[in-house]
Amino acid sequence: MKIAILPGDGIGTEIVAEAVKVLNVLDLQFETETALVGGAAYEAHGHPLPESTLKLAKEADAILFGAVGDWKYDKLDRPLRPEQAILGLRKNLGLFANFRPAICYEQLVGASSLKPELIAGLDILIIRELTGDIYFGQPRGRRTAVDGHFPGAEEAFDTMRYSRPEVERIAHVAFQAARKRSKRVTSVDKANVLETFQFWKDIMIEVGQQYPDVELDHMYVDNAAMQLVKAPKKFDVVVTGNMFGDILSDEAAMLTGSIGMLPSASLNSSNQGLYEPSHGSAPDIAGKGIANPLATILSAAMMLRFSLNQAEAADRIESAVQSVLAAGLRTVDIYSEGTTKVSTREMGDAVVAAMTKTTIKG
Ligand code: IPM
């Protein structure tokens, strides 16, 4: 098994280091190789996704990714911005299925901006299509761009587009995921305005006929955004396009009060996957040693389960995370009175310690 480690920018390096520490405790045979990506790769090689990094990612069974981006790159021409690295990885590896669970951890109910009764026990799975939609529509309106901006331009445009196979395959992913949960799928669209999403909705209904045991409903994206804060527990599996999924997954993650806790997986059709925290590179707190490494540690667990076929090892990491939370350890983002504030490294060490204890107990 080969794991590509791509820490990226900002807090990426700090949190990925903790996840690697956790992986190394496991008694598993795997090889890791680290490479630069995002702004860090741009600084060193003049490109956010150098050929060597892409090659490593392609060869690996799985990729553990930190985060990319920094405001200081806002003046770069768009193809050179750090974000293009993650988009390039998704496209080049065909990582079309993005799983973003939004789970409210019992110990963190108080950290949400919503009333506890609205989110206690929340467990939503957002499945975001990741390689189509307006993110990858052609042509993009960059004819008149100068350094990624449009001084004096009269127009700019992006095109929204989905093909039938793209929608069909993400529909299957959603229905199959729902079969392992409460057998309900909500497809989020904007069929009342956009052709692309009427097409999306039609295909969801068609594919849904192959899953008579799964209940399918449809919701417009604006309503979904509202329902997510009004009654989030009504949702189970949510499937949506790239753009709406980007927005709704941030919303869903934050209403759990613990965006620093949420992992994500992006898979292709051969189960090769990229695993990353749901949060970004947080340049404002980078280098301070205060970032929460748990989302990345839990992403490593997801990686073991989905791409490396090591469910037991994944369980071990997840229960270690539960036990450090139960012991009251908190990084600053999830801190509340009566708990113990710890640094990024202390949190990683605590997870390692909890895992080591599990082994001794047998
Ligand atoms: C995400 C991020 C990315 C996206 C950016 C960094 C390109 O916001 O993974 O949600 O828009 O998909």
Ligand code: MG
């Ligand atoms: Mg996003």
